[in-house]
Amino acid sequence: MAFAEALVRKRNQSGGSVLIGLLESLGRGTVARRVRDAMEGAGLKIASSEKIDLALKPKAKEPATSYFIRNKWSQFSESLKSRASQLTFTPEVIQVLVDQAQAEKIQDAYHSLSIENYRVSESMIAAIASGQWDPEEKKDVVNRFAAKGYLDAFNLVTREALRDAILWQRGETPIEEMCEILLGLVIGIKRRLFAPMADVGLIDPSDLESYRNQPVFIRGSNHIPMNHTKVAEAMQGVMLAAADEQNPYIRAALAHFFIGYVHPFGDGNGRTSRFLMNYIRLVAGLPWIIIPVERRSEYLLGLEKMSMQDFPSTFFDFLLSLERD
Template sequence: MARPGEKLAVALEVLSQLQNDGKVAIRSTDLSRLERERLIEAGFLREVIRGWYIPARPDEPVGESTSWFANFWGFCTAYLAERFEDDWILSPDQSLLLLSGNRTVPRQLLVRAPGGRNKPTALIHGTSLIDTNLALPPQSDRTQTDEGVRVYRIEAALISVSPQFYASYPTDARTALATQRDASALLERLLEGGHSVVAGRLAGGFRNIGRDRIADDIVRAMKSAGYDVRESDPFADRLDTPLPRDPSPAANRIRLMWQQMRERAIAAFPAAPRLNDAAAYLERVEENYVNDAYNSLSIEGYRVNAALIERVRDGNWNPDLNPADREQKDAMAARGYWQAFQAVKASVQRVLAGEGGGKVADEEHPIWYEELFAPGVQAGILRPGELAGYRNSAVFIRGARHVPMSPESVRDAVPVFFELLQEEPEPAARVVLGHFIFVYIHPYIDGNGRMGRFLMNVMMAAGGYPWTVVPVGRRAEYMAALEQASTEADIGPFAEFLGALVAEQMQIGA
């Protein structure tokens, strides 16, 4: 008779084969009843709706949403394909969000499908799906994302969205408009559909982002065809700096976020103090090390204390011990943090000597990252090549609806991010947006939070602000503020959170 562990192992083999076959949404019919029950009981399978499941991790706490948000798009695609085969598509609004690079999991996914039920299907973690009984657009107006999600082509979506889209999602709307190199693809659809009102709105939108040539071409062509076109700007405000001719949605998204958020970040921050004495500043940084390491590592879930931090700082750790041991993992993380901290201190020294913080961070952040994970290489659990460059696979943030950029988009976004960091004249904006946008992009598989806080403190030094520690006791507030900025484009809570921490440090040092 097979032992319970052997029975679970058999069920796991079946689940593994399903995942190897590319299945994200697991139907009850894909498994036997006993296999399904064993996997659910062991925490490897989680029910989304009756008869439909997703793979999960047994170590996820009750109520944890990471598995669901990581599998959301794959699950919905498989579920909709099972119900409607190829006869479904996301709404124009949701299509435009995805195509502009906004991968945030929506609270309610709107889908068009002939035969839809016109009522919501409750999913898990506060999400739902509603399939509306509406006709599909012509085949020429449809496409798919890399994940197989059926969406409107971007030109068709721009024509189909309501004026409210521009008010609700200005960054996404501008990012989508900026993908158009000329007016030809839009004009074909505008003229065939007789969309004179939409043409006027699109012309105003293009002029808003500095694409006057496209705006003029739309108005001229529509008027030549006999349509009365009245140009109107659908956005509530104008850009301070027109977008360059860059078709990359990721690059333009970062530019737009920076413009949109910088004033709010500056307003929430105390005025930059006079530059500190370099030697005294570095001495205070060193005094902060244990407190900084404890809080930063604890925020990421490592179990560390002052004694462990001091021990690894002195080199009393053994990389040859079992790397799967929890205490050893914590020790390696602490050792890596100490090594990275030394590299960051060297960067701070350059900044205090007068070099620009953005330039220094651009040049040296790869060194911080290499040092952060060097103990893993020494222990043989990481290959040296894994520390070279940015990530090559998708990554998800625990418990967050925000889904970071694809690996391809990271390579477009990071250079623009560092250009903006170097060009920004206001120290407060460099501190707040330097931290936030770095972790929004999430350029590495791991360590992005620690890297973001290192970068934040280099920007602090560049502005004369004191080295500032984010306390682990305020982790929930910190993470909620980051999520608010990522999913709702509201930088206010995060800027106010950091501004208050800095003000406390300035008062202590006064």
């Protein structure tokens, strides 16, 4: 019932309908009625819930949260197939793609950090990238060390993409093993993003190696990320689904979305989701894409529609528009 209470606090009517439908689909009718009573008792009007088509079967001993995420991924993937089927491409050589991404690294860092409201400039980032900066300088510490962490994470992602591309393109590695590769990458990104801050005492070094251990809310969004005790199970589901997804456009878009949906970390989720998206694109032979800070509102709207309305097309089409720009 804790999740229902959170929905009440956020006045999230559509989320309540989805939760009730899921509970009914899982045969938890009594709990579903209790959730409905709690929300309607708080004055929220809950639309008639529809049982959710659970298209996937749970894996042996799979936690319920992992199964829920994989099933949600499957539904999104199915709804995007008609769009994705129209997209054709010839995979480019991974080294060429990585070289192109590295050439745009400063620009990418500027936009990704600016989306998260860091106060950076391309000249600041370029100076840090070239080593022409003083880590001991006390001015603008948070922004400068955020830029340093971003550049370190960028280099990790491109290096791992070079190493892993052959595994993805052959398609012979077991899904569970590819899942572990993705999970390790995500933790590695988090570590690189914040290690420079930990080195100078701005954050606790123990935070670099783990998922969040407390609730988190997303500013400007009605989406409520799941309880922190379920994050590890949810991330397992995300990466199993990503490893099993056949279409690289869908895999990249949904991996991005689900990092934000689960929100595994206290900070850095947006940057991590964009890095994971681009890693998936690179290993598939697709170019790195930059989300411009000027289109931040459009970008966040697409994510919000997926979270609150289960409508993935707006976000998917937004990402495709960046390829055409």
